[in-house]
Amino acid sequence: MFSRSLLRPLLLPWAFLSLLACGSSSLPEDEPQDPPNPTVLSVTWDAGLPEACYNGQAVLSVTITGGTPREVALFRGEVQVAKLTAPYQYTLDCTPFPEGMNSFVVKATTLNSQSFTSPEKSLLIDRTGPFPGGWREMSFFPALGERAEYRFTEPLHPLSLEGVQFRVRTSDGSSVAHQVSLSEDGQGLRVIPAQPLVPPVTLTVEFIRADVMDRSGNLRQGELVDTQPRSFTWWPFARVGELPATGFAQPPPHYAFSSNGHRALAWTESPNGSARSDIVVARWTGQGWERLPVLHAASDVAQPSNRVSMAVAEEGQIFLAWLEEDGTLLVKRFDGTEWQSVGNSPNPDGSSSYWLNLAVDTDGGLVVVWEDEGRLHVARWNGSFWGRLGGPISANPDDPHASKATLAVRPGLVVLAWVEWPMGAFRHAVHVWEHRDGKWSPLGQPLKVGPHFATQVTLALNAAEEPLVVWGENDETQTQGILYFSRFASQGGWATPEIVKDWTNPAWVYPIIRVDQNGAPWVAWQREGVAPATDVVYRRRGPNGWQPEQLVGRGYLVNFELDREGIPWVALTGGESPGLALTRPQ
Structure with missing residues (x-):
């Protein structure tokens, strides 16, 4: 047997290990630590930075x-x-x-190598x-807010205004105080009179100096073009909306309307300058012109003014x-999607109609x-076919030498006037x-006052269905004439x-009569203006007679046209292509 004294030294190491194992649960230990929060940077461009390099430099800055x-x-x-x-x-x-x-960006890197990038910054670099x-x-018949504007090929630096000088004069040569500003896109120099314009007014603008530079500080290249004094005119009436013409718009156009505000314009247009002419119609939406599907006439030439006519019903x-x-008369209606024929032709045999x-x-x-060989023919659509109203x-x-026929209609009534x-x-x-x-019946005796020739006539009906007529009479030389009303x-x-107007050169007149909601007649016509142009004017008959020309x-x-508020709307043509505008007072 081993003695107890011999075993004690052998047991001590194992006892220590056992004690260490058993007592480990009572020893303190380190608690786990959360990692530090990562750095999140925001890199933004400062406000007001340049959009272009100026004189070869640009100052860029960011906020972090x-x-x-x-x-x-x-x-x-x-x-x-x-x-x-x-x-x-x-x-x-x-x-x-x-x-x-x-395009430029700024990148910011943190201590732990995280990278944060700014949005892109676009910078124009221009050396020309x-x-x-x-x-x-x-624009044809501009609004008073439209300004004379000289254009450049790229946006100008605002400092360019210091190097610009115009001379502005009225038609009598008087100087006009004005300012010069940049257009919204920066490419135009606008001439703004210091005082509001009172139409009709014509301003003549002349360049004196234009030491301009672009937004990069590059000076103007080349000589100024189109530097002759340029005249701009604002009239009492201004156009309503931009006409959606895509090709060369040929005169003469047509304008029709209903009494409750539906309106439409028609004109002939040659696509891409081709020989074929399309009949184009646009209707007024209240906000602008909506172009309708094109009508392709069988003819390859534009229709004369008296060979196209348009009407607008109360429902639009x-x-x-x-x-x-060949003289065939065609009638179509727009159904909201496309043009539909209104029956067969009222004159299927054709004729020399013009x-x-x-x-x-x-x-x-x-x-x-329609007129055919000096005789007039009238037809009414009855819902299924065209029925003639009597004979020629x-x-x-x-x-027979009937011409210049015009109609005024009410349900069950047709009134016809001609020369x-x-x-x-x-x-x-x-x-x-x-x-x-x-049946047809003449209304009274033919109308003619003096020993002259009746040449033109216009017709309207008042609320009592009474005809109101305006006509012109010219002398034998066609140099003097009088416009009458009855x-x-x-x-x-x-x-x-009653005399509405006496004039010289009556060939320009072409009167139109309308009746307002109070039964008062209004007459519009064109008078000889500055040759070779004409001016459009109108008069209203008040309780005490005819008021001054407007x-x-x-x-x-x-x-x-007169709308229900008594505001005149006038369609005119002339000037640059398309040279067609619907106007109203401004």
Whole structure:
């Protein structure tokens, strides 16, 4: 047996290990620590930085929040341009970079090598100065807010205004105080009169100096172009909306309207200058012009003014009639999607027709009149076919020479006026007939005042369905004339004619009469203006007679409308292509 004393030394190490193992649970240990919060940087470009290098330099700067970066650098694409130090502002030398738009970013790196990047900053680098482009063409019948503007090929630096000088004069040579500002896109120098314009007014603008530079500081290249004094005119009426013409718009156009505000314009247009002419119609939406599907006429030439006519119904439906080269009369309506034929042709056999007029009554009934070999033909659409209203009409059946026919219609009533010499006479007079209860009847005697020729006539109906007529009479030389007005009453016949206007060169006149909601007649016509132009004017007959002439503007009268508030709307043509505008007072 081993003695107890011999075993004790052998047990001590094992006892220590056992004690250490058993007592380990009572020893303290370190608690786990959360990792530190990562740094999140925000790199943003400062406000008000330049959009272009100016004189070959641009100062760029950023703001960094969220911590202190270890390193900040400016990059163009993936290429480092420069390292930045606080306050992170750098003057960039634009010389090494290509012309055009260049994009830059700033990258900030934290102590633990995290990278944060700014949004892209676009910078225009331009070493070529602006070239003169000339005067911007003023709109046809501009609004008073439209300004004379000289254009350049690129945006100008605002400091350019210090080097610009114009001379502005009125038509009598008086100087006009003005300011010069940049257009919204920066490419135009706008001339702004110091005082509001009172139309009609013409301003003549002349360049004195234009030491301009672009936004990069490059000076103007080349000589100024279009430097002759340029005149700009603002009229009492201004255009309503931009006409959606895509090709060369050929005169003459047409304008039609309903009494409750539906409006449409029609014109012929040659796509891309081709020989074919399309009939184009646009309707007024209240905010602008909506171009409708194009009507392709069979003819390859533009239609003369008296060979196209348009009407607009109270519900807004648009009707268009025209004569083909063989004299066939076609009528179509727009159904909201496409043009549909309104029955067969009212004159299927064709003829030598060259004049027509289309009208629609308040119930949507269509009536059309056309001239053929000096006789007038009238047809009404009954919903299924065109029915003639009697036979050919003439005041002189043995020697017919009816012309210039015009219609006024109401449900169950058609009133027709035209110019023709009566039987046994050799000077033209105005004839007014009505179709009521299935037959035609003349209204009183033919209208003619002096020993002159009646040449033009316009017709309207008042609320009592009484015809109101305005006509012109010219002397034999066609150099002097008078514009007359008369009203027909069923009990008393035609009232004594009143002089609306006497004039020289009456060939320009082309009167149009309308009646306002109070029953007062208004007459518009065109008078001879500064040769070779014409001015469009109008007069209203008040309780005490005809009021003074009111000027619309310079051009050729297409049509004249009075809305329910008594505001005149005037369609005119003239000036640059498309040279067509619907206007109203401004």
